[in-house]
Amino acid sequence: xxxxxxxxxxxxxxxxxxxxxxxxxxxxxxxxxxxxxxxxxxxxxxxxxxxxxxxxxxxxxxxxxxxxxxxxxxxxxxxxxxxxxxxxxxxxxxxxxxxxxxxxxxxxxxxxxxxxxxxxxxxxxxxxxxxxxxxxxxxxxxxxxxxxxxxxxxxxxxxxxxxxxxxxxxxxxxxxxxxxxxxxxxxxxxxxxxxxxxxxxxxxxxxxxxxxxxxxxxxxxxxxxxxxxxxxxxxxxxxxxxxxxxxxxxxxxxxxxx
Ligand SMILES: Cc1cc2nc3c(=O)[nH]c(=O)nc-3n(C[C@H](O)[C@H](O)[C@H](O)COP(=O)(O)OP(=O)(O)OC[C@H]3O[C@@H](n4cnc5c(N)ncnc54)[C@H](O)[C@@H]3O)c2cc1C
Ligand code: FES
Numbered sequence: 001x002x003x004x005x006x007x008x009x010x011x012x013x014x015x016x017x018x019x020x021x022x023x024x025x026x027x028x029x030x031x032x033x034x035x036x037x038x039x040x041x042x043x044x045x046x047x048x049x050x051x052x053x054x055x056x057x058x059x060x061x062x063x064x065x066x067x068x069x070x071x072x073x074x075x076x077x078x079x080x081x082x083x084x085x086x087x088x089x090x091x092x093x094x095x096x097x098x099x100x101x102x103x104x105x106x107x108x109x110x111x112x113x114x115x116x117x118x119x120x121x122x123x124x125x126x127x128x129x130x131x132x133x134x135x136x137x138x139x140x141x142x143x144x145x146x147x148x149x150x151x152x153x154x155x156x157x158x159x160x161x162x163x164x165x166x167x168x169x170x171x172x173x174x175x176x177x178x179x180x181x182x183x184x185x186x187x188x189x190x191x192x193x194x195x196x197x198x199x200x201x202x203x204x205x206x207x208x209x210x211x212x213x214x215x216x217x218x219x220x221x222x223x224x225x226x227x228x229x230x231x232x233x234x235x236x237x238x239x240x241x242x243x244x245x246x247x248x249x250x251x252x253x254x255x256x257x258x
Contacts, residue, residue: 003040004087008064013144017114018080019056019068020088027093028063031055033100033122034213034249037067037092038221041075051075052218052244054118054190055093057148058125068117068144094221095248098188098211103128105185109153110175110199112136112191118213119190120145123152130154132178136171136191140164172198185209193257200252210252216243231256 009021027037033055041049057066069076082088098118101107107129111119116135123131133153137143139162150156157174158166167174172195179202189199190213203210219227223245232241232254241247241254 003089003091005090007082007084007086007088010082010084013068014142016071017068017142017144018071019066020079020082021064021066022088022090023062023064024090025063027055027090028058028060028065031058031065031093032097033125034097034118034211035093035095036118036248037065037090038094038218039067039079040089041078043086043089049075049078050091050221051079052094052215052221054121054213056117056120056145058121070114091221095244096246098122098213098249099186099209101126101129101186104130106130106132106182107186107188108132108134108175108178108182108184110134110136110171110187110189110191110195112171112195113138113142115189115191115195115213115215116145116149117190119188120148120152122188123149132182132184133157134159134171134175134178136160136195137165138162170195175199176202179206183208186211189213190215197257200255200257204253211249212252212255214243214248214250214255216248218244220244231258 005022005024011019036052036054038050053067056068109119131153132155134157136159159171187210216228219225221244228243229240
């Protein structure tokens with residue numbers, strides 16, 4: 001099967017973060033928030049170089065979706081070579097999505113670094129829901145998609161590790177402060193392990209519904225290789241789930257976060 005689709009836009013969002021907009025009826029017609037695509041990063045012989053990237057936004061009217069990615073290693077460096085008009089090989093949509101909130105529920109969304117991208121698609125897709133968003137970045141230079149998150153939420157709080165933008169420190173602090181006087185119906189989070197671990201523990205202790213999107217290293221992306229295994233609770237014991245096919249979204253109480 002041919003998975004190649006046309007790139008309609010590329011954009012540099014910050015020094016290391018880039019966006020690609022792809023036209024694909026196959027993906028826009030079936031994707032749900034929380035899912036990802038597996039992108040072949042090179043048009044050459046490097047066929048093994050598929051990388052999982054979350055769907056960040058879908059525009060059903062023009063059949064396009066966006067991915068935003070951080071330039072880190074071989075795969076994402078190659079992705080930066082793609083230009084508007086090029087064809088790109090994307091399989092998906094893959095994995096499980098978030099449980100969508102119900103009308104008039106109050107949700108809190110907490111994202112850190114590259115973990116913010118699937119959360120934009122989530123809040124974009126929730127109508128008639130009260131949405132409070134907390135985003136954490138390293139510094140002002142790393143802040144991206146601020147206007148988009150602002151537009152799609154009722155309230156947006158940004159924290160940077162060095163205090164060069166928004167609140168100084170980890171994003172968990174303003175989130176936990178907010179929880180002193182608010183009780184959301186649902187919490188959704190994606191980002192670095194220490195961040196999601198603290199949020200998951202906090203929500204489990206207080207019996208707040210919490211879903212976590214895991215960004216594990218992957219191989220095949222379709223449940224065949226077990227490279228993406230993560231520990232999950234199984235009664236008083238544990239077993240392994242595949243992030244690519246059983247996830248990437250899991251209920252917080254299901255995960256063993258170490
Ligand atoms: C379900 C899912 C959704 C994702 N969504 C996004 C997204 O929307 N935007 C985005 O920028 N990235 C996302 N990632 C992470 C992305 O897949 C990796 O950053 C990418 O595979 C790195 O490939 P590379 O060849 O550039 O780097 P590599 O050369 O493979 O590695 C470079 C560095 O990145 C680290 N790294 C590699 N893979 C991961 C990973 N999965 N998570 C964390 N660190 C990793 C390595 O340890 C190494 O330090 C997602 C991952 C998963 C599993
Ligand atoms: S990446 Fe191969 S099983 Fe998940």
